[in-house]
Amino acid sequence: MKISCNVIRDILPLYVEDMASQDTRDLVEEHIASCENCKKRLEEMRTFEEPPVDTDIAPLRNIQNTLRRKKLQTIILSVMVTLVFAVVTMAYLTTPEYIPYNENAVSIIEKDDGTVLLNFSEEVSGFNVNQSPAADNSGYVYDITTWETIWDQKISKNQLENTVLNPNGETVSSIYYYNTDGSENTLIYGDSITNGSVVTLPRLVLSYYVLFAIGFSLICGIGWALFRKNEIIKNGLEIIILLPISYMLAHLLIKGLHSATYLAGRDFYAILLVTIPLYFALLAGRNILKKLSVKKPKSTL
Ligand SMILES: [Zn+2]
Structure with a gap:
């Protein structure tokens, strides 16, 4: 029986995939030897379906890499969330x-x-001193306040030592104790620097940083909307915008909705310490979400 080209073409895929029996192989080879069309078809299939060994395992390797990256990102995410939690606590x-x-x-x-020494009572965990030159050049005016912390009350009780207020021999004109509730400062040493009342106000520098972060993320957001068709710019902006967002979230976690502070340095460092792990957590979260949303349409197709 003469085998038609159609039959040969039906079994060519098996032949190419090396899944045909020896009898079928002989049959195909016999036909190919005398049929130019089928020979050509076979060559086409071979060049198309037999990619080099290297790329043949590439998909496997990709899956492996993806799994490894996903695992790594999940680890990063959990480590960073733990860090954020630890710093906030x-x-x-x-x-x-x-x-x-x-x-x-x-x-x-x-x-x-x-020298003038400050002696603190047991309840005091920390203190702050602001030094400014007296208006009449008689020396310096000091504003001090004290605080306690849950840490010192409940966990480690460490007694503050006497502290020298003027280690370089500055003249102490007056010392005020300032309250953080807006009430006027209390003169505790020296002469009153004014006839009226003095109030030490909190610093607002943190609110400027928050405003800057808001402005910066708005600019990134507008850029994102304008360039969302450009995959590279869009991705870049998504990575950048997470930074001001992390800062704003960190501010919320540390300061809540307030931004006035009597300890700008301490609060700012605390916010930065939360911002950094939070940023990496958001980055990892974004990558994980991105992979999930890429996979979904594929599986429904
Ligand atoms: Zn043929």
């Missing part, structure tokens, strides 16, 4: 609870050599 435990002025909180010890 630590910041909460060490948040200053300002102590309103009372005579026991801090007392002033004047020494013969002109």
